[in-house]
Amino acid sequence: MNTQVTDSVLQAERRARSYWEIDGLAVVIQAVAVLLAGLWFWYMNASGAWGRRQTDLAAIVCIVAVILDTIRKRAVIQWLKAKITYPRTGYVAPPAPQLSSPLDRGFKFDDLGVICLLIALWAVALSVETPWLCVAAGIVTGLSLWWNPARAKSTYLDLFGICCAGMLAAFFLSSIHRVVHLQRFAYTLTALGILGLVKGMATLLSYVRRNPVAQA
Amino acid sequence: MTPELQELATLDRLIHEPARLMIMTVLYAVPEADFIYLQRECGLTQGNLSSHLAKLEEAGYVMINKTFKGKYPLTVCSLLKKGRDAFEEYARKMRVVNNSFRK
Numbered sequence: 001m002n003t004q005v006t007d008s009v010l011q012a013e014r015r016a017r018s019y020w021e022i023d024g025l026a027v028v029i030q031a032v033a034v035l036l037a038g039l040w041f042w043y044m045n046a047s048g049a050w051g052r053r054q055t056d057l058a059a060i061v062c063i064v065a066v067i068l069d070t071i072r073k074r075a076v077i078q079w080l081k082a083k084i085t086y087p088r089t090g091y092v093a094p095p096a097p098q099l100s101s102p103l104d105r106g107f108k109f110d111d112l113g114v115i116c117l118l119i120a121l122w123a124v125a126l127s128v129e130t131p132w133l134c135v136a137a138g139i140v141t142g143l144s145l146w147w148n149p150a151r152a153k154s155t156y157l158d159l160f161g162i163c164c165a166g167m168l169a170a171f172f173l174s175s176i177h178r179v180v181h182l183q184r185f186a187y188t189l190t191a192l193g194i195l196g197l198v199k200g201m202a203t204l205l206s207y208v209r210r211n212p213v214a215q216a
Numbered sequence: 217m218t219p220e221l222q223e224l225a226t227l228d229r230l231i232h233e234p235a236r237l238m239i240m241t242v243l244y245a246v247p248e249a250d251f252i253y254l255q256r257e258c259g260l261t262q263g264n265l266s267s268h269l270a271k272l273e274e275a276g277y278v279m280i281n282k283t284f285k286g287k288y289p290l291t292v293c294s295l296l297k298k299g300r301d302a303f304e305e306y307a308r309k310m311r312v313v314n315n316s317f318r319k
Contacts, residue, residue, distance in 0.1 A: 005307040005310060010245075012241055012244075016245060016249070083288070089256055093246055094247075095246050
């Protein structure tokens with residue numbers, strides 16, 4: 001195909017692929033699932049404060065909600081998009097997924113370096129319980145978040161950054177309150193869910209404000 | 217005139233029109249898209265897009281389907297096999313002409 005036509009087709013394909021994320025709904029739904037999982041761990045830990053039956057019931061409700069969310073996620077997002085996105089900016093079916101390797105998609109070794117650094121940092125933060133290490137990890141996480149949009153890359157670093165920010169919040173809380181191990185996991189998931197929810201809602205609100213409903 | 221350059225005369229005029237070329241490009245890249253999405257991507261007015269789509273549909277290049285997503289009505293457009301082949305042929309001819317200029 002002619003290079004210019006190919007470029008235009010590729011550009012249209014890229015735009016259609018990123019269209020799924022344009023309104024932040026996918027992030028909101030994923031964040032809700034993570035938040036529910038976090039709450040489940042909270043309830044699992046709260047057996048001292050709650051009656052055993054109540055804890056079990058709450059845990060079952062959370063598990064069912066997480067499973068339903070996982071199975072029906074796409075259907076729920078589609079339903080929400082039909083209410084919010086399609087009347088504003090229209091509908092497009094996403095193109096078939098690319099089967100190319102991460103290296104073909106522009107994955108660079110310096111990105112791999114940042115990810116390894118973050119993983120190493122959090123691994124140390126897991127073993128040494130000090131908030132100052134979390135501050136360092138938070139700074140690197142923030143830098144990776146800043147670095148990604150500046151280079152207009154895919155969102156894997158963005159997502160990883162959010163995950164690490166959730167870990168940061170969790171470790172801060174765990175250091176202050178000296179919580180037990182399972183509670184730390186609950187803190188992590190809850191913080192991650194809240195952060196995802198905030199990010200998704202911010203994207204959604206900005207999208208809704210920028211795109212009023214199209215008049216017929 | 218070189219034979220490569222003569223390819224210009226055989227270009228599909230239906231696709232060669234800029235607005236329709238934009239529509240065909242977007243529809244070639246995705247399985248289906250609705251009227252509002254096409255309007256925003258191509259920057260066309262409702263009437264303009266409607267008339268170009270009607271011409272493409274008449275030629276058998278595009279299929280227009282009125283459907284619902286939940287309660288929201290959608291006018292979904294997709295490229296048919298004939299349209300896909302015509303677009304690929306158009307791009308091939310453009311490449312031939314483009315290469316002849318570079319020689």
